[in-house]
Amino acid sequence: MSRRTMLGAIATSPLWMQSAWAQPGKLKISHQFPGGSIAQGDFRDRLCRMFAADVERRTRGALKFSIYPGSTLMGANAQIPALRSGTLDMALVPLSYAGAEAPEANIGLMPALVTSYEQGFGWKNAPVGRELTRILNDQGLVIVSWIWQAGGVASREKPILYPEDVAGMRVRGGSHEMDRLLADAGATAVSMPSNEIQAAMRSGSLDAALTSSTSLMSFRLQDASRALTTARGGAYWFMFEPLMMSRTVYDRLSKPQQAAVMAVGAQLEAFALKSARADDAAVASVYRARGAQVVDLNADALRKWQAIARTNAWREFGERNGNCARLLELAEQSIVVI
Structure with missing residues (x-):
C-alpha cells in the first residue's frame, strides 16, 4: 500500500473521525464550598458535578473530571492564580477574590451596582458582559457558567x-x-x-x-x-461567582470539546438562577x-x-x-x- 493510499484510508476511517475528540484526559474542578452529590447539597457543588457528568457524556468519555470541594485541593484565594497559570483546570470561585491582583474582577461584587438577578444574568449578552469576558480571557480565564447570587x-x-x-x-x-x-x-x-x-x-x-x-x-x-x-x-x-476554566487548558481542547464545555456551562445557568432564588427564601x-x-x-x-x-x-x-x-x-x- 502506498503512503498516499494509507493516508487516504486513515482519513476516511471511523477512528480518524473520532479523533476530533482529544485523547482521554481528567480535569480537576476546585471550589471552597461543602461537598455533596448531584442530587443534594450546596447547589454550587451540585452544579460542578452536573457539569462534569454531562460533559463526560457529550465527549464520550474523552473528558473526565474530579471534583475537589471544601478547599481540599487548594485554598480559596489560590484558585484564580492557579487558573491563570494553568496549574488548575477549573474552579467555581467568587470573581472578586482576584481583585487584589486584577482590580477589574471587583466589578463582580460592586455594592448596589447589581440589585436583581435579571440585571446580573443580563450582563452575559450585554456590552458589560462581553467586555468582562474579553478582559478575563486576556488574563487567562474563560467563563464557562455565569452564576450570580x-x-x-x-x-x-x-x-x-x-x-x-x-x-x-x-x-x-x-x-x-x-x-x-x-x-x-x-x-x-x-x-x-x-x-x-x-x-x-x-x-x-x-x-x-x-x-x-x-x-x-x-x-x-x-x-x-x-x-x-x-x-x-x-x-x-x-456576587458574580462563575464556573471558570483556565484558558491554557481550554486552548488545549479540541473544538468539539470546547463546544461541549461551553454548551453545558450555558445550560446550567438556569439551574443556578433557580437554586439561588430558592436559597434566598430558604x-x-x-x-x-x-x-x-x-x-x-x-x-x-x-x-x-x-x-x-x-x-x-x-x-x-x-x-x-x-x-x-x-x-x-x-x-x-x-x-x-x-
Whole structure:
C-alpha cells in the first residue's frame, strides 16, 4: 500500500473521525464550598458535578473530571492564580477574590451596582458582559457558567438593615469596594474567604458578615448568629461567582470539546438562577428555626446603601485603570436606580 493510499484510508476511517475528540484526559474542578452529590447539597457543588457528568457524556468519555470541594485541593484565594497559570483546570470561585491582583474582577461584587438577578444574568449578552469576558480571557480565564447570587447579613447580635447599623462593628464584605462601603458606613472591614467566616464569628473577631444566601446556610453561620438580614426584599450584595476554566487548558481542547464545555456551562445557568432564588427564601426559615431575628432589606434601606456606594466605592473603582472605567460605564447602562 502506498503512503498516499494509507493516508487516504486513515482519513476516511471511523477512528480518524473520532479523533476530533482529544485523547482521554481528567480535569480537576476546585471550589471552597461543602461537598455533596448531584442530587443534594450546596447547589454550587451540585452544579460542578452536573457539569462534569454531562460533559463526560457529550465527549464520550474523552473528558473526565474530579471534583475537589471544601478547599481540599487548594485554598480559596489560590484558585484564580492557579487558573491563570494553568496549574488548575477549573474552579467555581467568587470573581472578586482576584481583585487584589486584577482590580477589574471587583466589578463582580460592586455594592448596589447589581440589585436583581435579571440585571446580573443580563450582563452575559450585554456590552458589560462581553467586555468582562474579553478582559478575563486576556488574563487567562474563560467563563464557562455565569452564576450570580444575592446575599444577606448574618450578625452575632443585632439585625443589619441601614448603613448606620454597622457603625463600630467588624464586618466581612467580600471585596475591596464592599469593604469601602462598610468603612464609609462606620464599620471596620475584615477580609476573609466565606469558608472562614463561621470560625471568626464564633471567636468574636468578627461581628457580622455579608455573604450569599447559599453560604449563609452551607457554612452554618446560623450557629454563630442571632440575627439575619435576607435578600428577599432586595439586595445591595450581588456576587458574580462563575464556573471558570483556565484558558491554557481550554486552548488545549479540541473544538468539539470546547463546544461541549461551553454548551453545558450555558445550560446550567438556569439551574443556578433557580437554586439561588430558592436559597434566598430558604435561609429565612433556617435562621428562624435557630431562634435568630430575621428581617428583610427594604427599598428605603437599599437606597441609602446605594447612595453611599456611589460616593466612593464606584468612583474609586472607575479610577483604578482604563478597564475598570470602561466596565463601570457599561454596567451603569443597566443599573436600576433605587
